[in-house]
Amino acid sequence: xxxxxxxxxxxxxxxxxxxxxxxxxxxxxxxxxxxxxxxxxxxxxxxxxxxxxxxxxxxxxxxxxxxxxxxxxxxxxxxxxxxxxxxxxxxxxxxxxxxxxxxxxxxxxxxxxxxxxxxxxxxxxxxxxxxxxxxxxxxxxxxxxxxxxxxxxxxxxx
Numbered sequence: 606x607x608x609x610x611x612x613x614x615x616x617x618x619x620x621x622x623x624x625x626x627x628x629x630x631x632x633x634x635x636x637x638x639x640x641x642x643x644x645x646x647x648x649x650x651x652x653x654x655x656x657x658x659x660x661x662x663x664x665x666x667x668x669x670x671x672x673x674x675x676x677x678x679x680x681x682x683x684x685x686x687x688x689x690x691x692x693x694x695x696x697x698x699x700x701x702x703x704x705x706x707x708x709x710x711x712x713x714x715x716x717x718x719x720x721x722x723x724x725x726x727x728x729x730x731x732x733x734x735x736x737x738x739x740x741x742x743x744x745x746x747x748x749x750x751x752x753x754x755x756x757x758x759x760x761x762x763x
């Protein structure tokens with residue numbers, strides 16, 4: 606029997622909390638590290654923060670694009686400064702592109718880069734038309750039906 610590892614699909618999913626929790630509980634395989642490392646944090650009922658460790662990158666080196674239900678974060682390799690010679694280079698400075706699948710109605714609310722951490726604020730914004738609404742219940746028959754019945758009775762009498 607083949608065991609499938611669906612973790613790459615769900616490591617990048619935001620807003621599918623219940624499904625991800627169930628699959629994380631069910632699977633036993635460990636996650637492989639990827640570059641750049643990141644955290645996805647649920648900060649409220651409908652808010653999330655995606656934090657990526659992008660040491661060595663400046664705001665001009667990073668591009669964040671949200672299109673349909675996909676969030677793409679890409680970084681261009683920072684330009685090497687002339688005259689610098691490294692004896693050891695442990696801070697990765699390679700280009701990257703990470704894609705995250707967003708649940709319906711998740712939008713990027715802002716992005717900040719501070720101390721080598723890129724933080725993207727995400728929130729669920731459900732349109733008013735899709736939100737549940739309560740319909741008041743009134744006693745008696747609906748007014749539109751009464752008027753239609755009265756007009757039909759008058760037409761039959763004539």
